[in-house]
Amino acid sequence: MSLTNTRDNYGRVARWLHWSTAALFLAAYCSVYFRQWFSEKQTPENLTALQLHLSVGVTIAVIVVLRVLWRLNTPQPADEPGTPLAHRAAHLGHMALYAVMIVAPITGYLGTGVDTDFFFLFDIPKFESTALFQTVVADGMGLDFKTFEKPIDFIHKDVLGAWLIWLLIAGHAAAALYHHFVRRDRTLLKMTSGG
Ligand code: HEM
């Protein structure tokens, strides 16, 4: 299998970026819901789950930068046969997935009240402790962290986390399965075993 995309298939790099992101999204959800549903507040496992969520989220942020750069510099495989409307919908869906891959980590980071202990290796200071927060938000906008955090948290947790990301991923995965099992085309194969 080639490193770069070909006309028929995603290459090794695009597949690695795609499936590692998918695994990290799963990990982001598992860690945050473990924290909320299966652990008592402020216990060591509760705080570990939060730190894992933050670390996984930051990793997604790094990977999405690489992914966007890669995508902009390598041609995409050709679309499977379908109507122009279906192709448009698929491309819009992919753009929406890129949007949440970018906006979720940013809103997560901006609205978090603790430092990220990145996989328990080193600290990444919370936004509130940075000079950027002080200059732009506190001095420039005259807001304290609590007021600033509210709408950001709403986007991260209530809009993106609670339903929009689920909806997009479920629709995306369902479309992939529909192509594979109903239309029986190469859409899923070009991102998996298609060589
Ligand atoms: C793509 C990456 C991310 C996804 C998919 C994601 C998803 C979520 C979800 C589903 C929730 C729970 C929402 C709810 O309460 O119903 C959440 C909460 C939260 N996220 Fe993220 N997140 C991501 C990245 C980040 C990052 C990078 C940070 C910070 C560095 C972060 C910080 C938080 C915090 C502090 C909470 C609240 C946790 C709690 O109170 O239990 N997230 N996130």
Ligand code: HEM
């Ligand atoms: C069960 C999980 C998933 C399945 C079965 C799946 C399947 C696929 C398939 C078959 C393609 C190729 C579609 C085509 O070229 O027409 C694709 C592309 C894509 N997928 Fe997924 N995917 C999954 C999870 C995710 C997740 C979690 C994200 C991001 C949040 C994502 C983002 C994308 C994007 C942006 C593309 C366009 C190609 C690119 O730029 O890399 N996928 N996916």
